[in-house]
Amino acid sequence: MQTPSKLLLENKAWSENIKSKDPEFFLSLAKEQRPETLWIGCADSRVPAETVVNAQPGEIFVHRNIANQVITTDFNCLSVLQYAISVLKVKHVIVCGHYGCGGVQAALQPQKADLVIANKWLLHIKDVYRLHQEELETIDPRKKTDRLIELNIIEQVYRLAHTSIIQSSWKHGHRPSLHGWVYGLQDGLLNELITLDHKTEISPIYRYAE
Template sequence: MHTPEKLLLENKAWSQEMGAKDPEFFKKLAIEQYPKFLWIGCSDSRVPAETVVNAHPGDIFVHRNIANQVLNTDFNCLSVVQYAINVLAVKHIIVCGHYGCGGVKAALQRQQSNLLVTNKWLMHIKDVYRLHQDELEALEPEKRLSRLIEFNTIEQVQRLAYTSIIQSAWKNGQKITLHGWVYGLEDGLITELIKVEDASSIPTIYQYTDDL
């Protein structure tokens, strides 16, 4: 799998295999998508959303970026969330981090002058570190990385809950559950860290006072 040509050959083989299993598969898939899940994951090539949960095309709406972040200035991510809720009517939004995350590991280190744009992105993870600095610095380096990965995932779920998109959906009666998961590269298993089902746990300063 080292050349684009190889990828194209594998695509052809996959298409033929799926068509042989179900001649109507692509015809049905082309009509519309009805995913119940939005997956916000890391761009890491070792954590493909559909593969690690054994899902099929059409099951999961996916957004990926470095270190699975949800930022209120990232209109790419927010537009995906809004479309998933208002158009696709997903029922669950999963933020999935993973142990051994290179983005989080980089955020634990000093900034590199040749990664000016990436530095700005990772700054948000440094902020998460600062929020939990005392606990993190009391840990061994390897455990510190894993714990920050967990804290980062939890933080992104909370940021989702703070958005007007999610709060508006909840006010309008949409049953949307937010999940924070972490994936283990060494065993392929997923652990749930946090689940938020309504606005009851949102601190007052993040709540909207007017009708959304």
């Protein structure tokens, strides 16, 4: 049982364990953070960013929400992105989704009355479905959800590329590279779906002119 008191006990043990190996670990980390990667992932408890890439505290700047979305009117996500790019100067942004994503599965269903707020968040995934409707309705129905999960990840990477934050950073600093990854709940493995960088040609209607 993961009760809050059990979690606090586990935290003490974790901290002691790290300090026994490296007494300076927290003291040096407390001075500053220098992560090279921003991770935009799903809130799903089975896909913890640091754990699946074997990273230590301080190595990854993390933003997670339902179905790893980059909504360009979401000040939460955009603030994280801007801070990561302008202050932390990260070299890579990874959008990581996962097969078996409950958010994407829910987006394939009619809207539920008890989820009036979440419904609105999921509408953006329904838009990804509509954008790729022809492909999604002609493939093997058993593969439809997995494919929408992949297309949703790819779409979020393009949304990042369409922001002024990324295009300005590409122009002036040639960073970050943008990556779309999908995680398999069944095998714990990550697979690459798309990579964009400063050489990527942006469609004129999305181009940011400074």
